[in-house]
Amino acid sequence: MTAATPPAPLLDVRDLEVSVGKTPVVRSVSFQLAPGERLGLVGESGSGKTLTALSVIGLHRAPVRVSGGQILLNGTDLLAMRRREIDKVRGARISMIYQDPATSLDPLMTIGAQITEAIRLHEPVSRAQARNRAVELLGDVGVPSPRERLGAYPHEFSGGMRQRVMIAIALACQPEVLLCDEPTTALDVTTQALVLDLLDRLCREHGVASVLITHDLAVASGFCDKIAVMYAGQVVEQAAAADFFERPAHPYSAALLSASVDLAVDISRPLPTIAGQPPVAGSLSAGCAFRSRCPYADEACAAGEIELHSVGGPGIGGSTAGVAEARCIRPLTDNAFRGNRGQQAARLTQGVIDG
Amino acid sequence: MADGPLVSVRDVVKSFRTRDGGQFRAVDGVSVDIRRGAAFGLVGESGSGKSTLSRCILRLTKPDEGSICFDGRDMGTLSGGQLRRLRSQIQVVFQDPHGSLNRRKSVAEIIAAPLAAHRAGSRSQRAQRVAELLDLVQLPTVMTSRRPSELSGGQAQRVAIARALALSPDFVVLDEAVSALDVSIRAQILNLLRDLQAQLGLTYLFISHDLGVVRYLCEEIGVMQRGRLVEVAARDELFSAPKHPYTQVLLDAVPVVNPRRQSALTTPGDAT
Numbered sequence: 218m219t220a221a222t223p224p225a226p227l228l229d230v231r232d233l234e235v236s237v238g239k240t241p242v243v244r245s246v247s248f249q250l251a252p253g254e255r256l257g258l259v260g261e262s263g264s265g266k267t268l269t270a271l272s273v274i275g276l277h278r279a280p281v282r283v284s285g286g287q288i289l290l291n292g293t294d295l296l297a298m299r300r301r302e303i304d305k306v307r308g309a310r311i312s313m314i315y316q317d318p319a320t321s322l323d324p325l326m327t328i329g330a331q332i333t334e335a336i337r338l339h340e341p342v343s344r345a346q347a348r349n350r351a352v353e354l355l356g357d358v359g360v361p362s363p364r365e366r367l368g369a370y371p372h373e374f375s376g377g378m379r380q381r382v383m384i385a386i387a388l389a390c391q392p393e394v395l396l397c398d399e400p401t402t403a404l405d406v407t408t409q410a411l412v413l414d415l416l417d418r419l420c421r422e423h424g425v426a427s428v429l430i431t432h433d434l435a436v437a438s439g440f441c442d443k444i445a446v447m448y449a450g451q452v453v454e455q456a457a458a459a460d461f462f463e464r465p466a467h468p469y470s471a472a473l474l475s476a477s478v479d480l481a482v483d484i485s486r487p488l489p490t491i492a493g494q495p496p497v498a499g500s501l502s503a504g505c506a507f508r509s510r511c512p513y514a515d516e517a518c519a520a521g522e523i524e525l526h527s528v529g530g531p532g533i534g535g536s537t538a539g540v541a542e543a544r545c546i547r548p549l550t551d552n553a554f555r556g557n558r559g560q561q562a563a564r565l566t567q568g569v570i571d572g
Numbered sequence: 573m574a575d576g577p578l579v580s581v582r583d584v585v586k587s588f589r590t591r592d593g594g595q596f597r598a599v600d601g602v603s604v605d606i607r608r609g610a611a612f613g614l615v616g617e618s619g620s621g622k623s624t625l626s627r628c629i630l631r632l633t634k635p636d637e638g639s640i641c642f643d644g645r646d647m648g649t650l651s652g653g654q655l656r657r658l659r660s661q662i663q664v665v666f667q668d669p670h671g672s673l674n675r676r677k678s679v680a681e682i683i684a685a686p687l688a689a690h691r692a693g694s695r696s697q698r699a700q701r702v703a704e705l706l707d708l709v710q711l712p713t714v715m716t717s718r719r720p721s722e723l724s725g726g727q728a729q730r731v732a733i734a735r736a737l738a739l740s741p742d743f744v745v746l747d748e749a750v751s752a753l754d755v756s757i758r759a760q761i762l763n764l765l766r767d768l769q770a771q772l773g774l775t776y777l778f779i780s781h782d783l784g785v786v787r788y789l790c791e792e793i794g795v796m797q798r799g800r801l802v803e804v805a806a807r808d809e810l811f812s813a814p815k816h817p818y819t820q821v822l823l824d825a826v827p828v829v830n831p832r833r834q835s836a837l838t839t840p841g842d843a844t
Contacts, residue, residue, distance in 0.1 A: 261754040262725075376618070405617035405781060410825040420618065432755060435827035462830040476759040478784040479829045480811065487766070488759040494724055 227252045227291060227426050228273070228311075228394050234285035235268050235277065235450075241284065242383055243268050243450045247525070250394065250426045257437030257458065259473075260428045260447035263495060266430045269447070270396045273428075274313050275303045290394070309339040312347035312387040316399035318379035322371040328355070328382050329367030335389040354385040358415060381415065388419060395420065395427040401436060413440060434477045446470045449496050449506035452525060456541035464545040465551040466528045469507045505545065513547045576644055577605035578743055578775045579629060581672060584638035586624050591806040596622040598624040599635070600799035605632060606792075608742075611776040613790030615783055615822065620796040622779050626745050629777065630664055631655065643742070660690050663736035667748035669728035673720040679706075679731050680716040708771075710763060726757035733764070737772070745777045762788055783826050786812055795819045 226249035230450055235243035243265040258266045272276040273288055275295065288295040295306060302351060315321040323331060332354060333347035342350070348367065353436060355363030358381040371379055380400065387395060397416065402411035420427050431437050437458070444461040446454045446469065454467040465471040475489040482488070493510045505523050508514035527540045530547040541550065586599040598676060599621045605766055606612045615624045628635045631647055640647050642658060650658060663686075666672040673682055683705055684698045693701065709730040720728055727748065736744055746765065750758045766789060769776060780786050785808060786793055794804045803816040814820045 261756065393706060405619065406783070407821060407825040410827075413827075433827070434755070435829045438829055438831075439827050473755055474829065476756045477829045478759065478762070478782075478788055480784050480787060480823070480826050481828065481830075482784060484788050487763045490759040490763060491756040494726075 226250060226289075228290075229289040229291065230269075230273065230286070232286040233272060233283065233288065235265070235272050236282055236284040238280050239451065242281075243272070244284070245525075246450075246452050247286075248452065248455065249446055249482055250428065252393070252426055253424045254418070254426050254441075254443070255420065255441045256428045257441030257444045258428055258447060259432065259437050259444060261432055261473075261495060264387070264447040265450040266447050267398055270313065270428060270430055274307055274311050274396055276307070276313070305339070308335060308392075309390040310392055311394040311396065312390070312392040313384045313396040313398065314387045314400050316381070316402050316437055318376065318383045318403075319371065319381060322379060324371055327368050327370055328374070332367075332382075332386050332389055335386050335514075339390045350389070351385075354389055355382070356381070357419070358385045358388075359411075360385070363471060377404055380404060380408075380412050380540065384412075384415065384419065388423065388425070391423060392425060395425045395452055396430070397427060398430045399432070400429070402431070402433070409436070433463075434462075434474060435479050446473070449501060451506060451544060453507065453545070454541070454543045455525065456543075464550055466541050466548040467545045468511045468513055468547075468549060470543075471549055517546060552557075578608040578643060579606040579777070580641040580644075580840055581605070581629065582629055582641075584625065584640060586628055586633065586635050596798050599628065600800075601638070602694045602796075602801045603638075604794055604801055604804060606743075606777060607772050607774060608775055609769075610792055611778055611790040613786035613793040614777060614779045614796060615786050615793060616780065616796035617781060617822075619798075621643060621799040622796050624749060625796070626664075626779055628745055630662060630745055631659075641737060660686070660739040661742045663739070663741040663743070664745040665729070665732050665736050665749045667751050667813065669725055669732050669752065672732055673728055675720050678717050679711075679720075680732060681811065682720070683734045683738055686735060692739065692740060701738065702734075704738060708737065709734045711714070724757075725753050726760060729757075729761055730752060730764070733761075733768070737768070740772075741774070741805045743775045743777070745779070747779045747815070748781070749778070751780065751782065753816070758785070759801075765789060773780075774817075785823060794824065 221435065228250040230246050233243060234241050246269055248256060258269065260266050268277065268281060272283050277283070283296055290310065295303060329348065329351055332351040333344065336342060336347045336350055348460040350510055351367060352363045355366060360378060362380055374382060400416065401412050404412060413436065419425065429437060429440055442457050443455065443457050445452045446467065448469050454465065454470045456466065461470070462474070465474055472489065472491045476491060478488065491510055496506055503521050504519035505511070505514065509519040523544050524544055525542045525544045528543045528550045581602055581604045581834065584599055584602045585597060587595045587597045590596050602625055614625070616622045627633045629640055642662065646653065647658070680702050683702045687693060687698045687701060695732050702716065703713060705714060711727060711730050715727070753761060762785065768774060778786065778790050791807050792811050793805070793807060794801050795816045795818065796802065803810070803819050805813065805815065810819065811823065814823060
């Protein structure tokens with residue numbers, strides 16, 4: 218990709234607010250997705266990642282409601298659509314795969330029936346045509362002898378194969394956007410690698426834009442073009458993946474990165490951790506939501522609402538994913554801190570080790 | 573006996589009957605020693621037999637063949653009373669912190685339950701011990717009256733660890749004990765487990781599918797595949813020069829947070 222004019226966003230989420238009853242639990246979340254682009258929506262449980270995705274596809278259920286903002290798909294606001302119109306978008310132009318394929322597939326229906334149902338719901342094709350498409354799709358996602366497997370039930374598949382079937386259903390109508398909610402969290406590590414490779418190939422071949430929701434930064438690192446970190450219902454940092462992993466701007470992002478355990482982690486000393494607990498939705502006061510756990514916080518961090526604003530210069534490596542943004546008045550990328558990164562890292566580590 | 577391994581597993585086989593009348597060998601001839609004071613990691617994918625092996629060691633199920641010795645004594649030959657006394661030395665922490673705590677009991681009751689079951693101490697001694705244990709797992713004393721539903725995932729797992737330590741065991745089985753926790757909480761619990769091991773001289777059997785976590789906590793590691801232990805090696809050897817092809821497959825599948833992080837680690841950034 219070259220850094221010319223960025224393509225018009227395919228999906229443009231603007232100031233999305235989602236509430237449970239009267240309590241906002243997702244607050245002013247904005248992100249854009251260009252055709253074929255991949256966004257990693259990362260954060261810990263309760264940060265609002267899944268609610269954001271469910272709202273985009275309109276699958277949230279009472280008492281959860283979208284209380285503000287816009288979700289534009291090719292310029293059309295999904296939130297302003299009638300139910301019937303939404304039904305035409307969901308599963309056809311935007312589809313979703315979930316963490317647990319065992320519960321999201323119908324145990325009483327054959328795999329073939331579930332795939333053809335998805336196709337025939339959206340496209341005027343005959344049963345036979347739909348069956349042929351299903352065979353093709355199953356072959357495409359790597360299910361061996363797909364024609365014979367059409368008559369099989371979900372329980373006859375392993376976890377990894379079920380997730381492949383889920384992906385086949387999600388891609389059945391050639392969506393433009395695929396939302397993946399922890400798609401590999403329930404899988405073994407070798408199966409996870411295979412499923413991620415599969416998603417990678419299919420998204421590339423079909424030009425599908427995707428949102429990968431995960432708590433696992435390593436999974437996002439290998440798959441995504443850009444990263445949005447959620448904390449307490451807000452996006453606290455958004456950046457090109459290459460920049461993000463090299464130089465996180467928000468102290469929460471940095472802490473999350475250093476608490477992630479992979480095979481490169483330094484085992485000679487305690488893992489850096491984040492002290493305390495994330496705030497409970499609705500109990501938030503003005504100012505930075507992370508400030509009570511942040512080693513850099515001072516009075517200014519409590520003063521008022523902090524906007525997501527650009528931090529540092531343009532992305533390194535000429536990335537097209539735009540300038541890094543953080544919801545922080547003391548971003549780690551700030552010039553005032555730069556040149557002092559060793560001390561800064563030490564401070565972060567020291568400050569956040571749990572006593 | 574103090575020199576021998578704390579746990580010695582010899583040729584253990586455990587089969588289950590399958591629905592079509594066949595036999596499935598979940599554990600298929602495993603022999604392994606766990607050194608006293610060591611953290612032994614057991615890795616493998618789901619269905620590889622790691623949990624069945626741990627259930628045999630915990631004597632929650634009886635092996636079909638083979639023997640398991642704890643502190644030099646063959647558990648298969650012990651009487652009910654002897655086994656019961658031995659059980660106080662062997663404890664377990666499971667994956668789901670909330671699922672393994674009784675929702676109707678307070679934290680104090682949960683932690684004191686093993687003491688009551690083994691009739692250890694008077695009521696006031698038990699209360700004293702609960703306070704010590706909370707301190708050990710770094711939970712404030714106000715937690716004693718809380719119910720599990722009022723605890724976060726990390727707090728609940730700390731309570732489960734406190735309960736496991738109540739009878740001052742020598743050996744703790746940690747079966748995917750950090751797998752259900754969020755990234756930042758997982759790091760806290762891993763640090764705690766390391767501190768406790770050093771402080772109390774515990775021996776761990778740490779079962780996990782997460783190789784990064786196993787590498788952090790365990791100095792010796794066994795790899796299971798389809799009921800067999802295909803490789804046992806010291807940490808450094810296993811991660812730098814795995815001998816079994818399956819170990820290599822597992823290592824290759826582990827995603828990397830930042831490809832450049834490895835080099836960043838070599839620059840000194842002493843956090844003192």
